Amino acid sequence: ALESGDGLPDEIMNLAGLTQIRYVFVYPATPEKPGEIVLAGPAEPWAEDNFGRSIGMKSGAPIVQLEDLAAALRVFPPGQPSDTLVGCSIDPTQEGLASMQAYLQRIGTVNPQGTEGSIVRGLREALGPQTVTVQGVSPHTHFAQVLVEADYRMKLIGIGLEKPPVRMSTWIDLTSAGSVAKNALQRWFFTPNYECLKVSEDDLAIELVGDGVKLIGADEMVLPNGRRISSQQPSRASKLFTQAFTLKYPEIARQHPVYAQLKTLIDLAVVAAYLQEHGAYESTEWSASSLLDEGVYPIERFVAPQKIDCAVNAVRRGSRLLTPIGGGVVIMPRESFARENLQIDETGTLYEQHNSLKIPVDSWYWD
Numbered sequence: 491a492l493e494s495g496d497g498l499p500d501e502i503m504n505l506a507g508l509t510q511i512r513y514v515f516v517y518p519a520t521p522e523k524p525g526e527i528v529l530a531g532p533a534e535p536w537a538e539d540n541f542g543r544s545i546g547m548k549s550g551a552p553i554v555q556l557e558d559l560a561a562a563l564r565v566f567p568p569g570q571p572s573d574t575l576v577g578c579s580i581d582p583t584q585e586g587l588a589s590m591q592a593y594l595q596r597i598g599t600v601n602p603q604g605t606e607g608s609i610v611r612g613l614r615e616a617l618g619p620q621t622v623t624v625q626g627v628s629p630h631t632h633f634a635q636v637l638v639e640a641d642y643r644m645k646l647i648g649i650g651l652e653k654p655p656v657r658m659s660t661w662i663d664l665t666s667a668g669s670v671a672k673n674a675l676q677r678w679f680f681t682p683n684y685e686c687l688k689v690s691e692d693d694l695a696i697e698l699v700g701d702g703v704k705l706i707g708a709d710e711m712v713l714p715n716g717r718r719i720s721s722q723q724p725s726r727a728s729k730l731f732t733q734a735f736t737l738k739y740p741e742i743a744r745q746h747p748v749y750a751q752l753k754t755l756i757d758l759a760v761v762a763a764y765l766q767e768h769g770a771y772e773s774t775e776w777s778a779s780s781l782l783d784e785g786v787y788p789i790e791r792f793v794a795p796q797k798i799d800c801a802v803n804a805v806r807r808g809s810r811l812l813t814p815i816g817g818g819v820v821i822m823p824r825e826s827f828a829r830e831n832l833q834i835d836e837t838g839t840l841y842e843q844h845n846s847l848k849i850p851v852d853s854w855y856w857d
Contacts, residue, residue, distance in 0.1 A: 502556060504544050507533040509551040511757045514764070517696045519772040525774025526849055527765065529559075533855075543747055552747045553756050557789040560781040562758035565626050566637050567782055568771035571824070576626035580639040580798055586617040590802075606768040609804040619797035626821075629742035629794035633755055637819045638795045640680065640733070640752040644705065648678060648731055649803045652677045655745035658734045662805055664727035674691035679731055682756050682826045683739075686833040688840060692770055695844040696827075697835075702753040703743075704736040723762065756821055763823035787795030787819040 501507075509526060511785050519525035534546040536553045544553040545804035565574055582590070593616040597603045604612070623635045646652035650662030685702035688697040735742070743750040765771060770779065782788045824833070835841065 499555070501855070504536055504553045504560070505529070507536050507546065508554040509533060509546050509549060509752070511554060511761060512698060513840075513843070514696045514761055515847060515848070516765075516768075516770045516774060518694070520774040525776055527770055527774055527776060528847065528849070529554075531760070532756050539747070541747075544746065550744070550747075550835065552751050552754065554758075555632065556781075556812050557787075558636075558755060559762075560635050560787055560789050561627050561631045561759055562755070562762040563758065563765075563778050563781055564628075565763040566766040566823070568766065568777060571763075572769045573822070573824060576821040576823070577819040578622065578624045578634065578641055580620050580622050580638070580641055580660055580801075582617050582620050582800060586620075586800070589616040589618070592616070593594045606804050610802065613798055613802045613804060617748055617800040617802055621694075624793040624794070628790050630790035630792050632789070632792065633794070635749045636748060638798070640797060641819050642801065643746070643748060644678065644680065644735070645801045647735075648676065649801060650805065651801060651803055654742070655742045656738050658738050659730065661727050661731040664730050664802065665702055666727070676728065677727070678705055678735075678816075679708065680705055680752060682760060682823070683736065684760075684819060684826055684831065686831055687760070687764070687827045688833045688835050689827075689842040690835050690844060691838075692841065695726050695835075695840040696761075696764060697831075697840060698757055701736075701740055703739050703749070705732040705739075706736075709730055734744075752819070756823075758820050758825040760826045762773045764827055767824065767827070793801060 508529065510531040511529050513529075515526075515528040515530065517526040517528070531554075532549075534548045536544045537546045537547055544555070545551070546553060555807050565576055570767060589611060591614055597609065597612070602609060622629075622638055624637065627633050627637075632639065643652060648661045654660060680703055683701055684698060685700035688699055689695070724757055739749065739753075743753060772775075784790060
């Protein structure tokens with residue numbers, strides 16, 4: 491359909507109603523039949539919500555999108571395995587930070603002049619728009635839009651500008667004047683969070699086990715070169731907030747679809763990197779050429795996010811003024827299947843599931 495120029499039917503765009511990728515089964519090509527890569531998980535009928543998202547009619551979970559799968563495959567295409575980092579960050583400019591410092595010196599952080607509302611307005615004006623950076627994936631894709639929205643909304647919750655969708659304590663609820671450095675920039679990062687990747691002994695089947703997403707502080711975020719983003723010890727409030735968000739993540743994702751979408755993106759990135767690393771394209775003789783070619787399957791259909799309204803709050807604790815500034819999303823998929831995270835399925839259950847699957851000749855999806 492892509493190569494003929496016809497539009498794709500809804501069931502392909504919505505991957506037959508898949509709400510989660512739980513398994514990947516690889517079937518190498520043989521002289522008798524072509525190879526196959528099968529994504530398996532729960533699926534259901536869908537409908538569009540008020541925001542144009544495809545949502546499962548039974549669970550309310552967002553449907554896995556073909557365009558997000560294509561975006562992940564483009565980051566990890568056939569060929570030499572790569573350590574590409576996928577993610578985003580939303581950061582104040584250096585000029586904005588300097589302007590904010592000058593503003594705070596003017597009003598004072600002990601018994602400051604003005605109401606909290608007027609101080610927040612002054613801080614926003616001083617900081618100006620924050621810069622959005624997208625890494626690894628095209629910023630013009632739906633994939634990138636979800637990364638940025640999830641990151642921004644998490645910051646709003648953390649610093650008290652948006653109410654959490656579930657009962658939990660946020661950073662602003664937990665912090666005290668003495669526990670945070672003056673004008674500290676609060677940075678939190680979403681990263682993959684699997685109990686393990688379970689793998690069959692022949693490497694042809696994997697199961698993603700765990701909730702998929704966790705929130706960590708900057709001191710816990712280690713980049714591919716081994717450098718930590720921050721060597722500062724986190725405040726108790728920051729630690730408790732990230733732990734609470736991680737613990738409640740499945741519940742939060744059920745209430746707000748963007749967090750469920752973020753989990754799906756992490757799953758897709760991990761799956762694409764695994765296929766690349768383990769030669770699945772080569773063994774199945776599948777080039778994924780149509781999905782990889784923007785000229786054949788255009789997915790760069792959004793305006794790239796570059797600037798966003800600054801997320802800043804002002805809260806009095808006793809006589810002191812705290813001014814938290816909302817970090818990012820960092821996905822390093824190959825870490826998820828590093829040796830310490832892999833679990834060989836010694837029971838043979840995955841192997842049996844792989845071998846018992848009957849792939850129909852006349853359909854690309856089935857129950």
